[in-house]
Amino acid sequence: MDFQQLIVAHLLAISMALVLDAIIGDPVNWPHPVRWFGRWISFIDKRLNQGKFQRMNGLFLVLSMVVWCFVLPLALLIALYEISYWIGIIVEGIMIATTISTKSLGEAAYKVALPLQKGDLQEARFQVGMIVGRDTDQLDESEIARATVETVAENTSDGITAPLFFAFVLGGAGAFFYRSINTCDSMVGYKNPMYEKFGYFSAKLDDWLNFIPSRLTAFIMVISNVMHSEFTAKHVFSIIKRDAPKHPSPNSGYGESAVAALLGIQLGGRNTYKGIVSNRAKMGDPLYSLNVSHIFKTVQVMKRTVWCTWFFYLIGGILIGITYTWS
Template identity: 50%
Template sequence: MIIHNLFTFHELSLFGFISLAIIGAIVIDLLIGDPRWIPHPVIQIGKLVSTLEKRWNKGAGRKIKGFLLTSTVLTIVFLITLGGVYLAYKTHFIIGIVVEIYIISTTIAIKGLSSAAMDVFSPLTQGNMKEARKKLSMIVGRDTDQLQESDIVRGTVETVAENTVDGITAPLLWAVIGGAPFAMVYRAINTMDSMVGYKNEKFEKFGYASAKLDDIVNWIPARLTACTMLLTSIFIKGSHKKQAIYVTMRDAKKHPSPNSGWPEAMVAGLIGIQLGGVNFYGGQKSERATMGDPKEVRTVSNIKQAILYMHGGWIGFVFLVLLFVFFIEK
């Protein structure tokens, strides 16, 4: 909360300031998403990570070099964001809040995640399997060229559930804690994990620090998001609420990630389908533990259900977090 105090200049209460920044960022994301004509900060972070990875991910001491990568990228991202936001606020409070709102909006992807899922849903409902596989390949790392409808649905639902945390609730939580600088640092951590956080020969040592830090910053958001998905499911017809609790407590820990299993298991339980199982990456078979019980056969309608739980999850999350801020300020 200390960072917020650098920028408020006593114009708003802490609750008012945080609420304005968070809700404003959400509104911007819902209205315009990530327009391609505006340079996106995450792309620049990715270029920085790629440049440093090529220079440092070789020879001896790769684990230490990986820690150096993480600290270097986070320091640069934090200082640039902090400096930019601070100068904006020093110019004028309104300019500052507009800049902060915009920066936070670039760290979330409510519209983008929903649109990506619907891009798979639309051709799938028309029986255009080729196009549905192509659209799915743009949001997952697995091979999609041989997938049938059931597994296309599975991949889409898993992506929506997992990225509700990575792409929405986690950056919003860090924005509440430390404004745009913390939100952008979170996005940098997540970007590094997606680029170097693999358990293979090339990245296992070099990406260790990035992967572990990503696990840490997502730990609370993942569990809280699963809870808010459950709480808001009372407004979604046909939700298997009791089953979802049982499935989440049983299966969340089976996921390779200490965090991704929570929203995935919750969504699987709420819908009544089974996620996880066999995937292929570059032709190589990979078996992942299953999430949920196959009470229902997976169908294309499950994609829209997952999107509903995504929206319920982030709306409930924001409500609870802002309510917490309201009470601690009193």
């Protein structure tokens, strides 16, 4: 398989993955690689997150993910492509589909929005508690909407466009590897006494892997949604430049500030975690009060961003292929 065939294979696999995810999503009872990643991480965590060498043990966890979630999937795909070009594409497409969550993220947001729309705060609080880590039992409509919008905005990159980026660059094995490190970070990448050392390499590698995808996602988010916003691209980019660096994460602020600027709302502020107050930097200007409508609007922002990302990679792949032919 030459370089041009490889580009075409990746683009077809990505296209197939997006269609599969849009139709099927992530059925709860189906086997899923992220659950396998989680079991392995928990297994290592219970046995090696102790003693004097916690940081090195955390490095072992990361290296084990490289083997299980990149080297082995890559070897499998190489073997399948040797057997049949089309079998390789189909399996790679299925692999990529398991790493993205467009449908499930939208459904999770709607599970919050629909009861909130009916005034059922208790059910809305329960549903938002399924997707955020903050305390939800006292949240009003505005705070429930904010929590949901922030989650969708952040996970547009983490859960969809970042895996697609690595699928475009490194194929299905790259998407698998990204999701495995992202799962490591979500499980052990905390700055607390238990995980500060053990989760150090997981958190750092996740930050490095997300550096380009988070910024690229914010850019595509703006160009794919600015026609549906009352604000200019120049205004939105100025808000991103101003507010994204304020976020405690070096990457998460880009998606959140982009959504805030596009919708004319303010994200961030006061959150509580197990009764402990945490004041997060504010993103965007409060031109409109947050309400349930902003959840629906954010899901639409997410969907437009995902399909524009696909188009971006399609055009990029074609241009790379043409350049390779002429070289």
